[in-house]
Amino acid sequence: MRPAPALLVLLALCGLAGLLPVLGVLSVAAWWLLVAVLVLLAAVDALRLWRTPTPVVTRTLPDALAVGVAREVEIALESRRRMCVDVFDLHPGGWQADDLPRRLRLPAASVTRMRYRLQPAARGCFVFAGVHLRLQSPWRLWTGLRTAGQAQETRVYPDFAPLARLTLFSIEQASMLVGAHLRRRRGEGTDFRQMREYRTGDSLRQVDWKATARARKLISREYQDERNQQLLLVVDTGRRMLASEGGLSHFDHALNAALVVAWLALRQGDAVGLMAAGAQARWVPPRRGPGALQGLLRGSYDLQPAGVATDYLAMAEELTRHQRRRALVMLVTNVRDEDSDDLLVAVRLLQRRHLVCVASLREQALDQALAREVTDLHGAIGAGAAARYLAERAQAHDALRRQRVMTLDVAATDLPSALVERYLAVKRDGLL
Numbered sequence: 001m002r003p004a005p006a007l008l009v010l011l012a013l014c015g016l017a018g019l020l021p022v023l024g025v026l027s028v029a030a031w032w033l034l035v036a037v038l039v040l041l042a043a044v045d046a047l048r049l050w051r052t053p054t055p056v057v058t059r060t061l062p063d064a065l066a067v068g069v070a071r072e073v074e075i076a077l078e079s080r081r082r083m084c085v086d087v088f089d090l091h092p093g094g095w096q097a098d099d100l101p102r103r104l105r106l107p108a109a110s111v112t113r114m115r116y117r118l119q120p121a122a123r124g125c126f127v128f129a130g131v132h133l134r135l136q137s138p139w140r141l142w143t144g145l146r147t148a149g150q151a152q153e154t155r156v157y158p159d160f161a162p163l164a165r166l167t168l169f170s171i172e173q174a175s176m177l178v179g180a181h182l183r184r185r186r187g188e189g190t191d192f193r194q195m196r197e198y199r200t201g202d203s204l205r206q207v208d209w210k211a212t213a214r215a216r217k218l219i220s221r222e223y224q225d226e227r228n229q230q231l232l233l234v235v236d237t238g239r240r241m242l243a244s245e246g247g248l249s250h251f252d253h254a255l256n257a258a259l260v261v262a263w264l265a266l267r268q269g270d271a272v273g274l275m276a277a278g279a280q281a282r283w284v285p286p287r288r289g290p291g292a293l294q295g296l297l298r299g300s301y302d303l304q305p306a307g308v309a310t311d312y313l314a315m316a317e318e319l320t321r322h323q324r325r326r327a328l329v330m331l332v333t334n335v336r337d338e339d340s341d342d343l344l345v346a347v348r349l350l351q352r353r354h355l356v357c358v359a360s361l362r363e364q365a366l367d368q369a370l371a372r373e374v375t376d377l378h379g380a381i382g383a384g385a386a387a388r389y390l391a392e393r394a395q396a397h398d399a400l401r402r403q404r405v406m407t408l409d410v411a412a413t414d415l416p417s418a419l420v421e422r423y424l425a426v427k428r429d430g431l432l
Helices: 004-018 017-025 028-050 161-166 171-178 209-215 248-269 292-300 310-321 337-351 365-369 377-402 412-429
Strands: 055-060 071-079 083-089 095-098 102-106 109-120 123-129 131-136 142-148 152-156 191-197 219-223 230-236 271-279 280-286 328-335 355-362 406-411
Touching: 004 017, 004 028, 017 028, 017 280, 028 142, 055 131, 071 083, 071 102, 083 328, 102 109, 209 219, 209 280, 230 248, 230 280, 230 310, 248 271, 248 292, 248 328, 248 355, 248 412, 271 292, 280 292, 280 310, 280 337, 310 337, 328 412, 337 355, 355 377, 365 377, 406 412
Parallel strands: 230 271, 230 328, 328 355, 355 406
Antiparallel strands: 055 071, 071 109, 083 102, 083 131, 095 109, 123 152, 131 142, 191 219, 271 280
C-alpha cells in the first residue's frame, strides 16, 4: 500500500499550515487538530482499501500464438464493489503489448472485459504469471498493488500464417509463390493417374494402343509423381545457426523453410518427418495426412539453437537407427571448412540408404563486406578475411558435390524457394 498523490498534496499543505501558528494566524492546538483529522482520514481510507476484496480476474488466451504475429488477449474482471483499478497483465518479458496498462472503472456486481494486443517475440513455452491490479482507496488517498488471476502456460509456434495462405493455391501456384522455379513436364511421372485423349506434345510412349484401337482415337496414359515417399528434414540446432538476419536467427529461417517444404510434400501425398541435431535433439517420425503438419509444429516449436558444436556423425547414426526406409534427407546447416571432414563421413553413412541434400546457409554480411568499398587498411584486412573464409567454404561445398551430394549454398531469405525447388526436382526426376 502506497500514498496516492492526493495524500501527498494534503501532507504538504498540512506542513505549510504549520507556519501559521508562528505567524500568529492560527493557534497551535488548531493546527494539531488539523493534523489529527488528516491522520484519521488517511487511516480510515487505508483500512477501507485493505478490506476491499480483490476483483476476480480471468484471462483468455488465443488457441495458438505465432512468433511475430500480434493477437488479442482478453481479461475479464468481476468486482462486488464499485472501484477504479489500473490493470497490467504480467505477460512474458520482451513481448510488445499495446494498450497496457489500462485504467478501468468497475461497476458493482458486474463483469468488465478488456482486450489488448500482444506480439510474441520468440518461439517456445512461456508463462503468464498473473495480472497486476492497482486499486485506489475510496477517498483516493492510497493505492494498493495486488496480483490476481491464475498463472497460465502457453506455447508460441513458428509463424504458420504463410502456410495457411498457401492452402488456397495449387501445388504449382504455391511453389511459385515461395519463389521456386519449376520446369514443366507432362505425363512423365512414375504412378499411373488416368487415361485421356492425346494432346499435342505427348510422347509416343504415353500412347495406349489398345485403348486407342477400342476408342478409334489416340488415347494417352497420364502419370503423376510417385506418392507415399519419405522426406526427412534435419535442422542444425548448434552454434552455426545463431547468426541473425532480418530479425530472425538462421535457425528460425531454417525452421520456417522446413515447414514450407513439409506442407508441399504433404500435399503431394508424401510422409514428412523432422530431426533436430546439435544443442537440442528431437525426432518426429515421418507421417502423412492432415495431422502431420500439426505434429511437426508441436515437435519443433520450442527448439532453440545454442553455442555448441554439432556432431554430424552422431546425427547420421541416430537417423539411420530411426529411419529404415529410403528417404530424401534434407540437412539445413552452415557448412564451414573445419566441418568438412566430419560432415563428409556423416553424409557417406547416410548415402548407403538415403538420398541426401545439404543446404548451407550463406551469411549475407560476408557478401556485403566484399562488396563494400575499401578505403583503409582495416577495411582491406576485413575484405581479405571475408574472401578467404568464403573460398574455404566453397571448397567444403565442392567436397560434398564430389561425393554426389546435392548441395545448396543459399541466403537465409532464399532458403524456402531453394528447398521447394530441389524437392520438386527430386520428385520430377524420380530419384527416390
